[in-house]
Amino acid sequence: MSQPVTPPPELFAGLRFDAEGLIPAVAQQHDTGEVLMLAWMNREAVAETLATGRVCYFSRSRGALWRKGETSGQVQRLIELRVDCDGDALLLLVDQTGVACHTGRRSCFFRAVREGELVEIAAPLVDPAALYGSG
Amino acid sequence: MSQPVTPPPELFAGLRFDAEGLIPAVAQQHDTGEVLMLAWMNREAVAETLATGRVCYFSRSRGALWRKGETSGQVQRLIELRVDCDGDALLLLVDQTGVACHTGRRSCFFRAVREGELVEIAAPLVDPAALYGSG
Numbered sequence: 001m002s003q004p005v006t007p008p009p010e011l012f013a014g015l016r017f018d019a020e021g022l023i024p025a026v027a028q029q030h031d032t033g034e035v036l037m038l039a040w041m042n043r044e045a046v047a048e049t050l051a052t053g054r055v056c057y058f059s060r061s062r063g064a065l066w067r068k069g070e071t072s073g074q075v076q077r078l079i080e081l082r083v084d085c086d087g088d089a090l091l092l093l094v095d096q097t098g099v100a101c102h103t104g105r106r107s108c109f110f111r112a113v114r115e116g117e118l119v120e121i122a123a124p125l126v127d128p129a130a131l132y133g134s135g
Numbered sequence: 136m137s138q139p140v141t142p143p144p145e146l147f148a149g150l151r152f153d154a155e156g157l158i159p160a161v162a163q164q165h166d167t168g169e170v171l172m173l174a175w176m177n178r179e180a181v182a183e184t185l186a187t188g189r190v191c192y193f194s195r196s197r198g199a200l201w202r203k204g205e206t207s208g209q210v211q212r213l214i215e216l217r218v219d220c221d222g223d224a225l226l227l228l229v230d231q232t233g234v235a236c237h238t239g240r241r242s243c244f245f246r247a248v249r250e251g252e253l254v255e256i257a258a259p260l261v262d263p264a265a266l267y268g269s270g
Contacts, residue, residue, distance in 0.1 A: 005251045014253070024224075026161050026170060033168025035161060038224035050248060083253065084243040085236050089159075089173035091244040101220050108219040109226040113185060116140045118149070118218065 007050045016088040017043065022058060023090055027100065030079040030093040036100035037108040039066075041090065046081075053078050055094055072131040074098040104128045142185045151223040152178065157193060158225055162235065165214040165228040171235035172243040174201070176225065181216075188213050190229055207266040209233040239263045 017023050022040040029036055039057040041049070045065055048056040055076035059066035069075030076094040083090060101108040104124030112121045152158050157175040164171055174192040176184070180200055183191040190211035194201035204210030211229040218225060236243040239259030247256045 005248065008248060008251055008253045011248060011253045024159050024173060026173060028168075028170055033163075035163055035170065035226050038159060038161060038173075038219065081248045082244040082256075083246045083248075084173060085238050085240075085245070086243075089243070091170050103220050105220075108221070108224075109217040110220065111218045113140065113143060113146060113216045113218075116143055118143045118146045121217075 005050050007047050011046075011083070012043065014083065014087045015043075015046070016086065018088075020060075022060070023088060025057065025090040025092055027055065027076060027092045027094050027096070029096055031095075034107055035109060036076075036094070036096055036106070039068075046090070049078055049092075050081060055092060069097065072098075072102075074100065074131065076100070099124075099126050099131075102128060102131070104131065140185050142182050146181075146218070147178065149218065149222045150178075150181070151221065153223075155195075157195070158223060160192065160225040160227055162190065162211060162227045162229050162231070164231055166230075169242055170244060171211075171229070171231055171241070174203075181225070184213055184227075185216060190227060204232065207233075207237075209235065209266065211235070234259075234261050234266075237263060237266070239266065 021042045025041045026038050027036045040060055042058040045056045045058045055068045055078055057066040075097050079093040081092055099106050104126040105122050110120055110122040111118055156177045160176045161173050162171045175195055177193040180191045180193045190203045190213055192201045210232045214228040216227055234241050239261040240257050245257040246253055
């Protein structure tokens with residue numbers, strides 16, 4: 001899917017949003033397979049993402065739509081939206097511009113348990129101050 | 136990480152479980168990069184997974200620990216547990232035996248929006264009745 005689309009009716013019929021009206025969405029870089037982040041979408045975010053082809057989440061901290069990259073420029077172009085068996089999780093195949101993580105790392109999953117310790121396995125590629133304006 | 140480990144203290148200190156004591160966990164096949172499923176873990180499931188090297192989730196429908204593959208034999212061996220920037224999502228690199236999905240498909244994300252329709256993009260590899268006993 002590379003053309004903007006209207007959400008198919010059977011999509012929303014089969015999605016199970018939680019008590020807050022949200023569903024978890026995993027963003028994966030479409031060509032490398034790298035899992036970039038997990039965020040949340042409400043019905044409006046799903047519809048906007050499909051309509052525009054640019055990924056829009058719902059920010060739980062801000063209580064508002066979160067058009068990924070609106071401030072930082074690190075947008076996610078939607079390649080394909082997938083739904084799991086129970087309809088309670090989404091997988092977004094995306095093309096990530098720059099970095100997904102607000103820390104300046106490509107992926108938000110940059111810490112791992114290795115040899116009994118929680119260690120950083122990826123360094124920032126970009127200075128966060130450059131993404132969000134100087135602090 | 137291929138050896139069983141005791142959870143590092145700084146792991147639990149940095150994890151943010153939700154109001155039900157749960158955190159979403161994405162399982163990804165470690166070598167192919169395929170995203171297999173999204174499920175939930177509580178503190179005990181995280182600790183057991185790290186201690187045993189076999190992935191254990193928390194079943195929200197059953198309200199109990201869910202040792203993946205206990206009934207079906209389709210176990211997930213933990214390769215590495217990763218934590219995201221906010222500590223509110225986990226990425227599990229796993230080695231999946233057989234299929235991850237209870238429908239007999241490799242991945243739970245077997246439906247996609249394509250050309251404005253929600254379509255199945257993967258067929259079952261195994262008869263679910265063979266996984267869970269005949270119906």
